[in-house]
Amino acid sequence: MLLFHGDFITLKRAILNYFSIITYVLVYPIIVLTEIIFNKNFDKLFRKISYVYICLVFFGFIQIIFAEFGVNLSYENLTEAAPENRSDFLGINLLRPNSLFGEPRNLSAILFSIYFFRQYFEHKFKNNINLILIILIGFICGSITFFLYLVLFGLFYFFLYNKKINFNKLIVITAIAIPLFFGTINSLLIITPRFLPYIELIESIISLNTLPSILKEQAEDLFFGVYVYDILSLKIDIRNSLFGNGLGSFNYIMDGYFIEFFNIKIMDYVNKPLGSRILPFTILLELGIIGSFLFFKILRKSYSSINNLLMIDENQKSLLKLLFGSMVIGSLINASYFFITGVIIIVYYSIVQDEPDLITHNKFYS
Numbered sequence: 001m002l003l004f005h006g007d008f009i010t011l012k013r014a015i016l017n018y019f020s021i022i023t024y025v026l027v028y029p030i031i032v033l034t035e036i037i038f039n040k041n042f043d044k045l046f047r048k049i050s051y052v053y054i055c056l057v058f059f060g061f062i063q064i065i066f067a068e069f070g071v072n073l074s075y076e077n078l079t080e081a082a083p084e085n086r087s088d089f090l091g092i093n094l095l096r097p098n099s100l101f102g103e104p105r106n107l108s109a110i111l112f113s114i115y116f117f118r119q120y121f122e123h124k125f126k127n128n129i130n131l132i133l134i135i136l137i138g139f140i141c142g143s144i145t146f147f148l149y150l151v152l153f154g155l156f157y158f159f160l161y162n163k164k165i166n167f168n169k170l171i172v173i174t175a176i177a178i179p180l181f182f183g184t185i186n187s188l189l190i191i192t193p194r195f196l197p198y199i200e201l202i203e204s205i206i207s208l209n210t211l212p213s214i215l216k217e218q219a220e221d222l223f224f225g226v227y228v229y230d231i232l233s234l235k236i237d238i239r240n241s242l243f244g245n246g247l248g249s250f251n252y253i254m255d256g257y258f259i260e261f262f263n264i265k266i267m268d269y270v271n272k273p274l275g276s277r278i279l280p281f282t283i284l285l286e287l288g289i290i291g292s293f294l295f296f297k298i299l300r301k302s303y304s305s306i307n308n309l310l311m312i313d314e315n316q317k318s319l320l321k322l323l324f325g326s327m328v329i330g331s332l333i334n335a336s337y338f339f340i341t342g343v344i345i346i347v348y349y350s351i352v353q354d355e356p357d358l359i360t361h362n363k364f365y366s
Contacts, residue, residue: 013275014248017286024337029344033351042348043121050118054125057114060097060107060137067095076102087142096142105277108146109334111138112153116323117341120316145277145333152329160303161321220250223257224281231289244288250275253285279335299328302343309349320345 036042063073072083074095085096085104096104115134118125138146231241245253258264276282284292306320324342331339 011248013251014246017247020337024340028337028340029347032344033348036348037351046117046345047121050114050121053114054118056099056101057107057111057134057137060099060140061133063097063099064095064140074098087140089140089142094140097137097140104141105143105145106334106336108138108141108143109149109330109336110327110338111146112149113323113326113330113338116319116326120319120323148333149329152333153326156325156329157322161318161325218277219258219261220254220276221278221281223254223261224276224278224284226257227253227281227285231284240288242288242290244284244286244291247286249286250282275335277333277335279332282335299339302346303328305346305350309346309353311349311353 036045066073067083067086072081074082074085074097076082076085076098082098083095085098086093087096088094098104098107101107101110111134115131138149227236230236255265280292283295287295303321303324306317306324309317309320312320324339324346327339327342331337
């Protein structure tokens with residue numbers, strides 16, 4: 001596939017994809033599992049990691065406070081300061097915190113994952129104040145990613161985690177949620193006006209106009225719906241629909257959509273590998289329907305295997321499901337591999353359950 005695309009950016013993206021898959025999906029789990037099994041420090045290690053993560057989250061508040069005194073602590077990377085990354089929150093113009101996670105949307109996508117992560121390994125952390133602070137910093141981030149996360153996590157909680165909800169309750173919840181959602185749009189615009197471009201997007205679709213120009217920066221996410229429509233309407237070759245266009249092909253395929261909607265070539269618009277924040281979009285485009293099916297089947301298998309863990313009680317199982325579910329959702333909408341940490345936790349319990357001697361006598365290394 002790369003030979004036919006014939007451009008450096010496509011080749012670079014493919015190499016980065018291969019490197020990411022090998023590093024995060026293979027090397028990272030092997031290193032961590034080897035460490036916690038050999039040194040028998042599972043709880044200690046993950047407790048420390050969860051503490052570091054929660055400190056990084058609350059560092060966002062320090063960024064906001066210092067910014068009000070003219071001191072910038074916000075950097076999207078080591079060489080790119082971002083003091084101008086501000087938004088209105090309840091009528092107050094504040095810095096959008098990003099801690100050390102690059103962009104505010106990156107932080108907002110993993111807030112609840114970090115909350116459940118810390119709660120799982122430090123039970124004293126569970127209290128209303130910490131939860132309120134997590135939600136507050138999510139709103140101040142001013143990112144649509146946070147609100148998308150809340151919606152998806154709500155669906156996960158009510159329809160997968162909490163299986164006690166029956167059809168009648170579903171009807172009641174839907175009847176309440178729909179008018180409540182539309183009735184609070186104005187309130188959301190007051191909380192964070194960054195919602196406005198997305199409302200304009202809906203209006204433009206209804207009136208068959210072009211996409212609002214402000215959304216050009218996020219088009220690689222919005223084209224997810226267009227790409228799915230093209231698959232369903234058979235505008236895409238069935239072989240590409242089933243097996244994908246190949247690793248690294250995202251820029252190549254996006255070219256056609258950018259020309260159609262914005263009359264520009266993506267290679268002229270950005271001279272770097274382009275990627276969607278929506279991980280299922282990237283998987284669908286590059287690995288196809290079959291690749292997407294296998295990916296989600298692995299996630300589903302990992303989640304359902306929590307019920308078979310005998311080393312932890314029912315309360316821990318419930319919390320682990322919330323932790324893993326929140327990690328998966330945050331990863332899916334932010335194109336990250338954070339969920340691999342959840343998989344490692346589940347795999348560790350499974351290994352120790354099947355081979356307890358690995359922990360008691362380090363049989364693995366004898």
